[in-house]
Amino acid sequence: MRYTITGGAGFIGSHLAKALVSKGHSVDVIDNLSTGSMSNLDDIKNKISFHKTDILDADSLEGIIQNTDGIFHHAALTSVPESFTRQQEYENVNVNGTENIFKIAKKLHVKVVFASSSSVYGDTKTIPTKESHKLDPINPYGITKLNAEQLATKYLQFFDVVGLRYYNVYGDTMPGAGVISKFYYCIQNNMPLEIDGDGKQLRDFVYIDDVVNATISSMEKNTGSCFINVGSGVATSILELANLFLKYSGSASKIIFKQQDKGNVMTSQADILFAKQLLGWKPQTTLEDWIKNLYKS
Structure with missing residues (x-):
């Protein structure tokens, strides 16, 4: 299979790229290297196709993402403190950039697995938190992730889209x-x-290898469109x-x-019961x- 990873030079994206390569897949990595680093991809740099491109550049994205079996969308701005001082930039990248990916997926009719965040829940009083819990983010970063999820619900009639609500990945x-x-x-x-x-x-701290396994399973399994907690529980x-x-x-x-x-x-x-049931996954x-x-x- 051939997969595309946006944000593939970042923390989660680079680990995901390595795992997909080890499984024998072809991988296209898209990253503008604003926070990601090519050093994260040193082990596989000759086994992937790398494209230094910004997800806000819709024309370039469309030229790159043409023959893909699925898109892992992990390009984002992710700092909670920084999101207070760069709110418009966070909205542009995390929401408008995500919509650029969704528009391409609609044309190609391919599945998208994208990085959401536990930040969409806000300061929950009920833990462990189920996916059905009220969404009430308390910082601009969380708001952009919620806005991206709401965008996803508008596109799910055209292709399968899975939003992974990552907790604290290490x-x-x-x-x-x-x-x-x-x-x-x-x-x-x-x-x-x-x-x-x-x-x-x-x-809730969850290990990167467990996160990658859940992410790949979300693409490979017949999940339909949904949002899934990815944490340790x-x-x-x-x-x-x-x-x-x-x-x-x-x-x-x-x-x-x-x-x-x-x-x-x-x-x-x-609460990771849904991930366990749908993906056959559990943290190791x-x-x-x-x-x-x-x-x-």
Whole structure:
């Protein structure tokens, strides 16, 4: 099969590209390299077709995406704090760029699996959260992801479209802005671990290989059009996360608490029953095991 990945030089997209290549598929990667990096694709650079293109350039996209069996749409702007100061840019890329992909899929009649986010739920009081939960994002990033989902519902009569509501994805080559990357960096450099607020915020951390498996299954399975939670199903507080790093690293780093950033939710945990039933999928790697393996001598 031949697949197209937008945002294929980014964290999730590059891992997805490697997995598809390992399965023997042909892969076209589209990325403008504004946040993605070619170094993420070093292992497979001679086995893919790479196109440095912006998803807002509809004409270029249409010229590239012609003979494809499916589109994995992962190009997006993803920083919650940044989304407050660049709201129009986030709307353009995450919504208008997504519509460019949907328009091409409509012409080609091919399935689209796209990256949505648990941010569409907002600060949920009910956890674990089902896909049917009220959607009420509390930051501009989450709003753009909800707008993209609403766009998807307008196109599903023309092709199958699956929106994957990713939770907190971690693993090799993850962006440095995430809390796991920050804690790892601080411990490596004997710096204190900074926690926003009181550390009681709950997050659902899901390993990149598990995310990739769910993403590929969403394309390969006869899913119809739907939205699917992709998380571990386990809630971990930020303070618990910090203590796991300290436990397995043996670090003497201190924990310090600072003011909570705006726009961050307090509770986030996926109900993954739908993914298990529809995709025959379940996470294989736990957060604690991954951290433990980081520090094995």
